[in-house]
Amino acid sequence: MESYFVGENLWEVVCGNAVVAPEDTQEKADVLKDWRMKNAKAEFLFKRSISHGLFEHIIGCKSASEIWITLDGLLNKKNMARLQMLENELANTTQGSLSISQFFLKIKNLCSEISLLDPEEPISEARMERHIIHGLKREYIPYVTSIQGWDRQPSLLEFEIFLLHKSL
Template identity: 85%
Template sequence: MDMSGRVSGLGIELLNQSNYKIWRTCMESYLVGEDLWEVVCGNAVVAPEDAQENADVLKVWRMKNAKAEFLLKRSISPDLFEHIIGCKSTSEIWTTLDGLFNKKNMARLQMLENELANTTQGSLSISQFFFKIKNLCSEISLLDPEEPISEARMKRHIIRGLKREYIPYICYVDSRVGSTTIFGGV
């Protein structure tokens, strides 16, 4: 890991409380590309039987499993490591992380809703701020598919969180174009 919170050499951001969907997509692609996916979630998640005739196959499986395990462990933030410390295989690590982040968890949903409500542009660029809001809305919608965040609600959060210096511009653009603007009359 380098100082920017990325996995060295991969350009993948460390898994943290708010980027599971992006991390999972990138990590899955990387594991497939490195021919390690089969030991994580494919047909080879269980080690071959430890018999003399399987010695070479077992050796290859152990090597692939160890590479994938190291990669997964090095790609998560330290505060999440305690969740996977007892896992015995890469398949178990993947399943544990998926269960941790990819279920309807009311406490996590509330945390994300609070983060969305309190997110402001601050020192972020406009594009960084837009992406942060969009990612939060997307993750909330994944956790609660019965009540996904509408585009209009997402736009209201964006406008509400922008620096004050942008508000006159937004009002001007919205008044010139009317309710057909990207701000939806907000």
Template identity: 50%
Template sequence: MYTQKNIATLQLLKNELAMLTQGGMSISKYFLRVNNLCKEISELDPDQKISEASQRRFLIRGLKKKYTSFVTSIQGWASQTTIEELESLLANQEALAELYSRSCPVLKRKTK
């Protein structure tokens, strides 16, 4: 039987997961935060384990808007990516965007 404290903590973690967005976090920090929340929820209540498909939906929903078209394109693939593959693909996009913004300072000023 769960204590009231565990029930309250579980609800807080679920709320945090539902409301979490990438904000100023890098892709790797954002994915780590979502993964840690899912693990904490599972540890508090193994019956509430979050599936990989649900975790992927949480991750995608909270991404910055600039990743929308990229995510849309990979969701059309014949086989769905794993969370690790998704993180790698998005981290590459993040790195390319950073590299591009450093090499094109005029464009960087226009997008601010």
């Protein structure tokens, strides 16, 4: 949504430096008129873009900025709950009956989704590798131990290929 509002030159009334209507004075009549037009367009875009379930939360909002703040609060709570659920799933994921490729893919997908929800703290390859090592079947522990003694640690892809060859 942010990109669209920026492209339509409406971001300033949503979350920029013009979120509050200018004073209604003779000198600022044109500025106020412009603000009202941009705010109305932004409100219209919000109302046309959101689901019926969210609409009831914004019905009382007086400006596009207020709608943005309301939606941000609602959706970020859901994102934080989803983020916590994914973090818990990542911490508890084990290889079980999955092949090496399936297990690596599952961890990578979880990490990717977590990183999308929390872009300020993306999951590093090293952290991903730690989760993989933690969840591997016991039969792979000797191989992991041998890798830890190497001068140069393998990339995640090299690590996966190494374990794939050991599982054949």
